[in-house]
Amino acid sequence: MAIRLQRPSLVIVDVQNAIDDKRWGPRNNANAELVISDLLTAWRSHELPVMHIRHDSTDPDSAYRPGQQGNDFKLIAMPAAGEPVIAKTTNSAFIGTDLADRLRQLGGDVVFAGVITNNSIEATVRMSGNLGFSSFVAADGCWTVDKTDLNGRLWLAEEVHALSLANLHEEYATVSNSADIIAALPAALEP
Amino acid sequence: MAIRLQRPSLVIVDVQNAIDDKRWGPRNNANAELVISDLLTAWRSHELPVMHIRHDSTDPDSAYRPGQQGNDFKLIAMPAAGEPVIAKTTNSAFIGTDLADRLRQLGGDVVFAGVITNNSIEATVRMSGNLGFSSFVAADGCWTVDKTDLNGRLWLAEEVHALSLANLHEEYATVSNSADIIAALPAALEP
Numbered sequence: 001m002a003i004r005l006q007r008p009s010l011v012i013v014d015v016q017n018a019i020d021d022k023r024w025g026p027r028n029n030a031n032a033e034l035v036i037s038d039l040l041t042a043w044r045s046h047e048l049p050v051m052h053i054r055h056d057s058t059d060p061d062s063a064y065r066p067g068q069q070g071n072d073f074k075l076i077a078m079p080a081a082g083e084p085v086i087a088k089t090t091n092s093a094f095i096g097t098d099l100a101d102r103l104r105q106l107g108g109d110v111v112f113a114g115v116i117t118n119n120s121i122e123a124t125v126r127m128s129g130n131l132g133f134s135s136f137v138a139a140d141g142c143w144t145v146d147k148t149d150l151n152g153r154l155w156l157a158e159e160v161h162a163l164s165l166a167n168l169h170e171e172y173a174t175v176s177n178s179a180d181i182i183a184a185l186p187a188a189l190e191p
Numbered sequence: 192m193a194i195r196l197q198r199p200s201l202v203i204v205d206v207q208n209a210i211d212d213k214r215w216g217p218r219n220n221a222n223a224e225l226v227i228s229d230l231l232t233a234w235r236s237h238e239l240p241v242m243h244i245r246h247d248s249t250d251p252d253s254a255y256r257p258g259q260q261g262n263d264f265k266l267i268a269m270p271a272a273g274e275p276v277i278a279k280t281t282n283s284a285f286i287g288t289d290l291a292d293r294l295r296q297l298g299g300d301v302v303f304a305g306v307i308t309n310n311s312i313e314a315t316v317r318m319s320g321n322l323g324f325s326s327f328v329a330a331d332g333c334w335t336v337d338k339t340d341l342n343g344r345l346w347l348a349e350e351v352h353a354l355s356l357a358n359l360h361e362e363y364a365t366v367s368n369s370a371d372i373i374a375a376l377p378a379a380l381e382p
Contacts (some may be wrong), residue, residue: 090321114237123317149357166340
């Protein structure tokens with residue numbers, strides 16, 4: 001479905017080597033890294049703002065903890081020179097960071113992609129919408145993993161992903177896909 | 192499962208007449224209002240802090256909009272004299288309110304109940320955990336409604352509720368039930 005964007009910032013969340021740790025279990029959207037790469041290429045070619053959220057876990061057992069290779073960005077999502085890297089220690093990229101200030105200063109819409117859909121993406125996008133930012137999610141540029149609920153029922157990554165996006169859509173953000181988002185960029189360049 | 196609490200505040204979210212609007216569709220936890228009443232009785236009898244979040248919708252079509260009966264608290268969740276009422280206009284009770292300041296000043300844990308699980312409860316509890324508050328959810332004191340995802344799949348309220356609580360548990364909060372929470376109160380009175 002065609003969407004309209006206004007000078008959107010692209011915010012890539014937690015796409016670090018740690019997300020490939022086998023302990024996460026099965027994931028969905030095997031293609032999401034390529035989608036993120038396409039989004040980055042499109043944003044850079046239009047000279048629109050790109051920001052990278054880096055999760056610096058304080059959990060000694062986490063592969064996201066700083067000081068290990070897991071904390072480094074995946075090659076496909078490596079920040080280019082001049083693109084801000086915003087470190088966070090909680091799920092939401094708005095807590096303990098200057099992300100809200102940066103987005104207010106930039107003034108346009110914001111498009112999110114990254115991991116995992118129902119955790120840092122959802123926590124960040126809920127806050128983005130509630131803080132008043134016109135927010136979008138590239139559904140195919142996000143992924144998550146299987147989840148067992150408190151009744152012991154196993155939910156497949158694809159199901160967890162679908163319900164997480166349903167929670168976000170039209171309440172906190174517009175959930176779209178990378179093709180429609182990239183198609184909207186040429187018309188989105190006016191301030 | 193037994194839990195330990197320390198001088199917890201009880202925060203009841205959005206339990207207003209508007210939640211009975213037929214447009215919401217089928218819900219789960221038909222007993223949740225009685226659970227909330229039990230929680231309120233227990234908190235008041237132990238003279239622990241109670242706060243009421245009131246959703247003042249800015250949507251002209253919402254039953255939660257101020258100036259109609261839907262905006263009033265349900266009788267079973269009516270604030271008692273001296274209990275603060277905190278008005279919000281977004282999903283998260285921490286956005287545009289002094290809830291975080293109040294909880295910091297009180298210093299203890301925080302227990303949440305109310306509606307709807309995957310929207311204002313989840314948005315609020317995610318922020319509560321990320322802001323550093325030791326947070327608990329009374330699972331049987333919350334409810335939600337059926338939800339159709341972006342692929343057209345209908346999820347029953349009970350399923351939406353279960354996955355929402357699974358997202359919160361051990362990542363943002365401890366999800367428990369009212370009986371275990373109330374049982375923990377006598378030992379929770381020390382400062």
